[in-house]
Amino acid sequence: MREEDTLDALRTEVRGWMEKNAPKDWRDASRTQDDFVATQRSWFAKLVEGGYAIPHWPADWPGGGRSLAEQKVIYEELARIDAPRLLLSFVSTYHAFATLHECASAEQKAKYLPRILKGETWCQGFSEPGAGSDLAALKTKAVRETRDGREVYVVNGQKVWSTMAQFADMCLLLVRTSNDGPKQAGITYLLMDMKTPGVSVSPINQIQGDEEFAEIFLDNVAIPVEQRVGEEGKGWAVAQATLASERGLTLMELSYRMRGALWRVAELIRKNGYENDAGVLRDFGGLVTQVDAVCAIADQFLDNRIKGIERVGDASIVKNAYSRALRAYSLLGLRLGGMDEQYLAPITFGDLNTGNWMADFMNSYAWTIAGGSEEVQRNIIAERMLELPREPKTWVLA
Amino acid sequence: MIELRELTDAAQKAFPADTLSPGRDASWELVAEMGWLMIRLPEELDGLGLGREASTAIHYEMGRVLSSAPLIPAQLGLQTILASETLASRGEWAERIAGGEYVPLHMLPTKLETGSDGALSGTVSGVFEADMASAVVAFLPGGYQIVPLDATGVSVSERAIWDPSRRLFDLVLDGYTPDPALAIADRDRSIALHDALAPEAHLALAADCLGGAAAALDMSVEYMKMRKQFERPIGMFQALKHRAADCKIRVVSSEAMLWGRARDETVSYVQMGALKTHAAECFQWVTEEAIQFHGGIGLTEEHQCHLFMKRAMLNLQLCGAPDLWKERAGRAALAALA
Numbered sequence: 001m002r003e004e005d006t007l008d009a010l011r012t013e014v015r016g017w018m019e020k021n022a023p024k025d026w027r028d029a030s031r032t033q034d035d036f037v038a039t040q041r042s043w044f045a046k047l048v049e050g051g052y053a054i055p056h057w058p059a060d061w062p063g064g065g066r067s068l069a070e071q072k073v074i075y076e077e078l079a080r081i082d083a084p085r086l087l088l089s090f091v092s093t094y095h096a097f098a099t100l101h102e103c104a105s106a107e108q109k110a111k112y113l114p115r116i117l118k119g120e121t122w123c124q125g126f127s128e129p130g131a132g133s134d135l136a137a138l139k140t141k142a143v144r145e146t147r148d149g150r151e152v153y154v155v156n157g158q159k160v161w162s163t164m165a166q167f168a169d170m171c172l173l174l175v176r177t178s179n180d181g182p183k184q185a186g187i188t189y190l191l192m193d194m195k196t197p198g199v200s201v202s203p204i205n206q207i208q209g210d211e212e213f214a215e216i217f218l219d220n221v222a223i224p225v226e227q228r229v230g231e232e233g234k235g236w237a238v239a240q241a242t243l244a245s246e247r248g249l250t251l252m253e254l255s256y257r258m259r260g261a262l263w264r265v266a267e268l269i270r271k272n273g274y275e276n277d278a279g280v281l282r283d284f285g286g287l288v289t290q291v292d293a294v295c296a297i298a299d300q301f302l303d304n305r306i307k308g309i310e311r312v313g314d315a316s317i318v319k320n321a322y323s324r325a326l327r328a329y330s331l332l333g334l335r336l337g338g339m340d341e342q343y344l345a346p347i348t349f350g351d352l353n354t355g356n357w358m359a360d361f362m363n364s365y366a367w368t369i370a371g372g373s374e375e376v377q378r379n380i381i382a383e384r385m386l387e388l389p390r391e392p393k394t395w396v397l398a
Numbered sequence: 399m400i401e402l403r404e405l406t407d408a409a410q411k412a413f414p415a416d417t418l419s420p421g422r423d424a425s426w427e428l429v430a431e432m433g434w435l436m437i438r439l440p441e442e443l444d445g446l447g448l449g450r451e452a453s454t455a456i457h458y459e460m461g462r463v464l465s466s467a468p469l470i471p472a473q474l475g476l477q478t479i480l481a482s483e484t485l486a487s488r489g490e491w492a493e494r495i496a497g498g499e500y501v502p503l504h505m506l507p508t509k510l511e512t513g514s515d516g517a518l519s520g521t522v523s524g525v526f527e528a529d530m531a532s533a534v535v536a537f538l539p540g541g542y543q544i545v546p547l548d549a550t551g552v553s554v555s556e557r558a559i560w561d562p563s564r565r566l567f568d569l570v571l572d573g574y575t576p577d578p579a580l581a582i583a584d585r586d587r588s589i590a591l592h593d594a595l596a597p598e599a600h601l602a603l604a605a606d607c608l609g610g611a612a613a614a615l616d617m618s619v620e621y622m623k624m625r626k627q628f629e630r631p632i633g634m635f636q637a638l639k640h641r642a643a644d645c646k647i648r649v650v651s652s653e654a655m656l657w658g659r660a661r662d663e664t665v666s667y668v669q670m671g672a673l674k675t676h677a678a679e680c681f682q683w684v685t686e687e688a689i690q691f692h693g694g695i696g697l698t699e700e701h702q703c704h705l706f707m708k709r710a711m712l713n714l715q716l717c718g719a720p721d722l723w724k725e726r727a728g729r730a731a732l733a734a735l736a
Binding site for chain 1: 619631634640642644650725730736
């Protein structure tokens with residue numbers, strides 16, 4: 001069978017399954033955060049059961065081993081049917097998976113990966129109040145000690161902008177184990193159980209009214225040494241694996257979901273009588289082409305990664321192209337939506353499909369700021385790809 | 399099958415990056431010698447037998463050096479002639495073109511007056527490099543026809559344009575009686591031919607735009623590494639390097655779409671028009687930025703910045719203005735998302 005026929009067959013299969021199983025009333029059913037979390041958990045469980053939750057995992061996992069082309073079909077169909085995005089399990093299925101799969105020990109993989117499919121969720125403890133764009137400046141301190149006959153790291157510090165940490169079972173945690181040498185060299189990567197004594201989480205109220213991010217406070221938290229990924233002081237390299245997953249596969253999913261979600265703008269154009277408005281049609285045509293370009297660059301990026309010819313900066317290009325298109329997408333929807341979008345929406349988690357364009361617009365900023373801001377990505381592209389001179393390292397107050 | 403990489407290497411060797419808009423006539427000879435006119439023709443017709451990706455790669459390289467050889471209209475002229483089902487002298491014309499004769503296609507219908515004797519009068523504007531052509535394929539009232547430039551009632555006159563890398567001519571008909579033996583297709587079939595060839599023109603132009611955009615960005619980046627102000631290279635300032643990064647993001651993502659659509663045989667006419675518009679707007683953006691990056695020197699005639707900008711502005715208008723294609727793309731997407 002030709003590849004296109006196989007993909008068409010998959011599309012029919014996925015579409016049939018989605019029509020039967022995708023929640024239709026999920027926006028109404030998630031008006032409170034508790035309800036939102038419950039909807040997310042049940043939809044994830046259903047997707048695991050159907051074999052569509054983790055198409056990007058290897059073939060020895062149920063529903064894994066899908067080709068990139070097959071994954072795209074699944075993501076487009078998820079958006080077409082208007083299924084909720086898996087925000088709660090996003091970090092566990094991408095970031096935690098990539099980190100464990102690429103860098104963890106066999107014991108760690110065996111322990112944690114199956115639990116992800118059972119619904120265990122993860123959060124990311126990377127950024128700190130004083131370490132955002134300059135992540136390597138992080139200060140959360142870990143001291144190795146023996147407590148009750150066990151080797152542990154005793155951790156003290158504070159993490160911030162941790163997506164859905166208030167609902168997470170586990171945390172991917174970056175700590176400082178040494179202040180010697182370059183700041184990257186003293187960083188160690190730990191897996192932390194969020195129920196460990198001394199961990200407290202405080203959600204952050206955001207401009208769109210929900211609490212998608214949280215702060216994590218760490219007060220003498222003892223983390224067993226077996227929960228370290230990689231060697232002590234080598235956590236920066238492991239963190240790159242976590243971040244690379246964010247700038248790679250996740251962006252392919254999101255780009256194809258954005259393409260699949262263009263019908264929401266089309267619907268607005270029809271609803272508000274713009275079908276023959278040349279100006280609106282031009283803006284829509286420009287957006288559609290911009291989204292196509294984002295899908296094309298995401299495709300090319302993954303092709304190059306698979307071929308082993310990825311260059312420094314490639315991921316930054318994909319991320320910025322996506323985040324710009326997302327801003328354009330939500331702005332056009334917001335503009336065409338008119339007054340309706342100015343009324344408060346009951347549920348505002350996530351981007352692309354909250355059902356309220358004002359909320360989507362506000363959420364679109366997450367992509368230009370989180371995971372390395374647009375400006376940091378531009379520095380990477382300019383300095384490491386175009387080889388423009390770096391800024392001087394030292395700075396003296398005049 | 400020649401590898402794409404080999405083709406690109408050969409093109410870069412024949413047209414080195416440090417010579418912008420090399421002499422037209424010498425370039426034309428080189429282009430013909432390399433077989434690029436016939437790049438898509440099957441080998442039994444003396445072509446290179448290569449596909450869309452290969453011709454796109456060549457147009458990209460031609461854009462990179464702001465080539466003045468009219469390869470795109472020449473290829474389209476040849477394709478139009480070869481697509482004719484009625485032209486008895488088809489093989490003869492193909493042979494002449496293969497030998498280096500230039501017969502460009504002028505795609506669009508033009509308003510011409512038909513006299514009572516059937517003779518045509520009027521002006522067909524915007525024919526590329528007509529001074530080196532032996533004939534022009536033009537859309538006459540009866541459909542596409544080969545118009546020999548030495549025929550009675552046919553003349554060409556140049557109208558100067560801003561872009562110095564290309565020349566445009568008016569094809570002036572003054573009581574020209576079309577030769578039925580040179581008709582390529584009737585009117586309906588000609589419209590179908592136009593719609594079949596226009597996406598090829600869009601793809602080629604998109605490649606030309608992105609080759610030019612990449613070259614303009616390279617040139618700007620080199621300048622910003624070298625030019626010093628405040629005792630440092632100006633490329634160290636984020637105010638400039640971030641803008642260079644934005645250009646890079648736009649060029650690279652547009653290129654990804656270019657190659658994707660070159661490979662994809664199912665891309666629609668409208669999607670090709672949208673690609674060309676997207677690529678031309680990228681070219682325009684990068685060349686505008688390039689002038690600003692260069693400062694005062696970017697406004698001088700001796701510097702190369704303006705060559706890129708002027709070609710970008712002309713490319714933007716070719717094969718339909720951006721507003722037209724954006725509107726069509728919007729309408730098509732709206733219909734597809736019903």
